Amino acid sequence: MDHRRSRLGQIVAIGRRSQQVLVLSAITGALTGAAVALFDWLVSDVMFDWLLRQSDWFKAVAPLIGLALAVAALRWLARGATPATSDEYIRNFHDRHRRLDERPVLGRIVASVATLGFGGAMGYEGPSIYIGAAIGSGLQRRLSRFFSRDDAKLLLVAGAAAGVSAIFKAPATGAVFALEVPYQDDVARRMLLPALTAAAVSYVTFVSFNGTTPLLPVRGAPPFDLRDLGGAAVLGVL
Template sequence: MRQFLKKGEPALVFQHLVKWTLIALPMALGVGSLVALFLWLLEEATNLRYQYPALLYLLPFAGVVIYALYKYLGQGTEAGNNLILDQIHDPSGGIPFRMAPLVLLTTIGTHLFGGSVGREGTAVQIGGSISYYVGKKFKLNPADIQIIVLCGMAAGFGAVFGTPVTGAVFALEVIAIGAIRYHALVPCFITAVLADAVCSAWGIQHTQYQINFQKTAFNLTSFLRSDYLLLIKVIGAGVAFGLVAQLFARATHAIRNLSNQYISVKWLIPALGGGMIIGLTFLLGTQDYLGLGVVPPPNGTVSITTAFEPGGATTFSWFWKLLFTAITLGAGFKGGEVTPLFFVGATLGHTLAVLTGAPIDLMAGLGFIAVFAGATNTPLACTLMGVELFGGAPILYYAVACFTAYYFSGHQGIYAAQRLATHKFLHSSGKEENSGNKAAGK
């Protein structure tokens, strides 16, 4: 019988674990602390905007300032998360350390003046720039540089949402569609856990979500116990989640590309984008779709948390948040896409629950993770996120929603630098269906 470990391999495994634990410690301390600072500043900026709603009128000006900062100080960092992904694909590129403070400052500015963006992009860029800096200081070889940047992504993502397991798997899964880099699994997991612990040690408390749904089982088989009517509804919802994820990605890319194609004076792009956000806010008569949207603003009614409750979202809340976010990001404001995707998914899930008679809290939770899964092409990470955020009892529904959304979201995700390792669809002959794309987003 073949030996599982050859002679000397246990020592190499132990050496590998010790090496990456020692590397992870300073990196997790830096990333976890900066993410904690970022989350604290983000909360302060949001509260200040609630206190002074007129700050929204300065959003176009803030966009011009952000444009100028990246034009004159960014020096290649304006690509954001795509720069991190490109560095993993090609370690010769490099990640400037200035990316971390620059994206932190500009994301806070975007939130302060009402832009509809998230926070994961900032956390991932903080993790990527710090990890690359640490890798250079430790004089790591190119292969280890790739691993340490993956660790930085995992640390930033895990710390900003309080989901270290998801952070580790997300970093490995998001690089290329249809491929996971398992060789970096343990280093990413160690770094994500430590960074989350450091962030929590600073007193940061993450939003708590709860699904009170209690599953009922039709025991028609001994190996699969579930409510089959609800399962059919979840599959249908998964299709909708995937299509909306594709709509979000395409809308964001289209606004960015068309703006750059037809507007020659580039600083006008964020100015016009900010003006559109102001106009939409007045058109709808609510500030529900500004900022993160985790909790409703004063006098507001719709948010991620309310979507889990009856009457906590309108029929088209998901569409308005999608439009606000696509305009904000497409116009060049800084921040992440993931928290707005949570909003879009949770409110869409609420709407589908009302239409189908499914449990509202369950469907909101499924939309929360499944639209994210479709937009980033990371169904495994998002299934794990459901377990970390909502509990493991409905894991079958998590997986069905996320996997279905993944297949129906197409090959274009929110990250243009995400590569296509394997097409999602195969012909019956076993040959890959040629979608004409070399990489997602292209």
């Protein structure tokens, strides 16, 4: 009887912890969605729109100005950190004993804003992943009592999924991407649901600020018949 009670208590504790983890994943998603929306607004609607109104000669040299500002931000704000963003997420995921360092976060984000805002060749997804991973890692570090040792990187992954989900407006893609990029055996079983939760909440938060307009709108109805389906099947087999 005592054994059964102990077993039941363990099951209840696991269920309660799972609920807490999902709530924290949702919080991570909300914070990430808001942070990525702010990042996107600052780069696209403030800096880049301002750049487009400048003279042609200034547009030509603007990327160099952005790179100079990025170097300065990495050197002084990030204390000499590398410009890595998504790579930093992957490295931290695979090293169980390594925590994502919060000190360079501000410098790296400022460097990303300067590079993108002044027209530099850089994507939005890397900084978005890094923002989400930093938020998730920081939250889990402060609330580590709710997580087991096997789930040491859970909110790191959830935050990365939330970042991709927000910037691409694609929740499922965000969750799959965050799990696939640093793939290890058995990671999906433990982290899929928190990643999906964070991605969904992040998407809702982001579009509440930026709307649901597609990044690449498609008009019309492209033709599709059995020949297309057969060709796709052949390509899949090959």
